[in-house]
Amino acid sequence: MVVASRRPSPPEPGDEGxxxxxxGPLAGVPNGDPLAGAPVGDPLAGALAGDEESFRALYRLVxxxxxxxxxxxxxxxxxxxxxxxxxxxxxDLPSFTGDLAGFRAWCATVGRHRALDHLRRTRRRPETVxxxxxxxxxxDTAAEATDAIDTERALAxxxxxxxxxxxxxxxxxxxxxxxxxxxxxxxxxxxAVRMAAFRGLRRLAExxxxxxx
Amino acid sequence: MADPRDDAALDxxxxxxxxxxxxxxxxxxxxxxxxxxxxxxxxxxxxxxxPGPVATPAAARRARIVGRALAxxxxxxxxxxxxxxxxxxxxxxxxxxxxxxxxxxxxxxGPARPGGVVNEPGRAPHAPAGVTPPATPGPTxxxxxxxxxxxNGNGWGRGHGSGKPSKDPKPTKEPKASKEPKGPKDKPxxxxxxx
Numbered sequence: 001m002v003v004a005s006r007r008p009s010p011p012e013p014g015d016e017g018x019x020x021x022x023x024g025p026l027a028g029v030p031n032g033d034p035l036a037g038a039p040v041g042d043p044l045a046g047a048l049a050g051d052e053e054s055f056r057a058l059y060r061l062v063x064x065x066x067x068x069x070x071x072x073x074x075x076x077x078x079x080x081x082x083x084x085x086x087x088x089x090x091x092d093l094p095s096f097t098g099d100l101a102g103f104r105a106w107c108a109t110v111g112r113h114r115a116l117d118h119l120r121r122t123r124r125r126p127e128t129v130x131x132x133x134x135x136x137x138x139x140d141t142a143a144e145a146t147d148a149i150d151t152e153r154a155l156a157x158x159x160x161x162x163x164x165x166x167x168x169x170x171x172x173x174x175x176x177x178x179x180x181x182x183x184x185x186x187x188x189x190x191x192a193v194r195m196a197a198f199r200g201l202r203r204l205a206e207x208x209x210x211x212x213x
Numbered sequence: 214m215a216d217p218r219d220d221a222a223l224d225x226x227x228x229x230x231x232x233x234x235x236x237x238x239x240x241x242x243x244x245x246x247x248x249x250x251x252x253x254x255x256x257x258x259x260x261x262x263x264p265g266p267v268a269t270p271a272a273a274r275r276a277r278i279v280g281r282a283l284a285x286x287x288x289x290x291x292x293x294x295x296x297x298x299x300x301x302x303x304x305x306x307x308x309x310x311x312x313x314x315x316x317x318x319x320x321x322x323g324p325a326r327p328g329g330v331v332n333e334p335g336r337a338p339h340a341p342a343g344v345t346p347p348a349t350p351g352p353t354x355x356x357x358x359x360x361x362x363x364x365n366g367n368g369w370g371r372g373h374g375s376g377k378p379s380k381d382p383k384p385t386k387e388p389k390a391s392k393e394p395k396g397p398k399d400k401p402x403x404x405x406x407x408x
Contacts, residue, residue: 090258
């Protein structure tokens with residue numbers, strides 16, 4: 001798979017990383033295990049070395065999860081906030097050290113700060129926001145629209161959670177961080193993030209059960 | 214799938230295991246619309262990598278911030294030193310800059326009136342050696358810094374100027390302070406007899 005695990009030995013192929021955006025549009029993007037340390041096929045190392053195609057691959061790895069996280073934080077302004085985030089990330093990239101998991105956490109931290117700044121500017125309270133089906137509107141084909149709607153619906157479900165739970169779930173499941181990384185982004189201990197993510201998932205499961213039952 | 218409310222199942226879900234169908238699309242591959250900022254991001258990356266003017270602003274800004282912080286620190290240090298000089302002068306009864314000069318002079322008034330030596334007409338020739346230089350280094354090294362108007366780098370400029378006035382009132386005050394040390398500080402309006 002494309003997304004390499006930050007864990008040394010993934011127990012199963014499906015467990016190698018929560019976010020796997022590369023399966024579709026990203027097929028054929030060259031990359032590999034960033035822990036292997038080989039510059040070829042390591043988008044992060046390539047981007048740090050200044051290679052544009054490596055950066056493009058890195059963007060495709062990291063951006064979808066980041067954008068989905070931001071969508072729950074700032075709604076339809078997520079694209080703008082994500083642009084600001086990448087500007088800052090590109091600017092400060094030379095000073096970054098770490099692996100892909102660290103890079104994801106760094107991007108999420110920058111994105112979160114930009115999102116909170118944005119909410120402050122627009123004088124909105126930092127709560128999860130109700131989502132429209134904006135992504136679906138921009139899809140080119142019906143199939144794409146269906147996929148996008150599914151994603152939007154799932155994000156809209158997450159957005160019904162209290163913000164700390166929503167952020168914990170998103171950082172773990174969508175951005176692909178472990179509890180320590182998510183805690184780093186949120187400025188909380190790993191245990192607190194784990195608890196928040198648990199509560200969020202449990203609450204969602206109950207919501208879904210009620211809907212179907 | 215196991216009951217999603219089971220802890221182990223939740224753990225698996227968080228670690229990349231199967232999500233409930235309604236949430237599975239959270240991990241769906243990127244939709245084309247989600248990647249439409251890619252070219253802008255790549256352009257930002259390219260711009261940041263350019264060695265020319267685009268790459269330097271960050272470094273320049275950082276240098277400017279560091280420079281400003283340094284200037285502020287210098288100003289504060291100057292002010293502290295100036296105050297410190299005053300304190301040293303007050304404590305030792307002498308102005309430190311003058312010390313190398315003093316042994317050469319056999320002026321008996323020096324030890325007798327330590328605070329007043331600088332401003333005495335007879336001593337004036339000595340003063341430029343220690344006092345006047347500060348006037349020039351200040352503006353040249355730290356041009357725009359306002360903080361240097363009082364403390365001028367070597368820290369003694371201020372001490373010299375105010376050495377005498379600050380010294381003279383002290384002997385007259387001290388007897389009072391020893392009688393009721395806290396009186397003037399706490400509540401000068403309420404004498405002990407009134408309460």
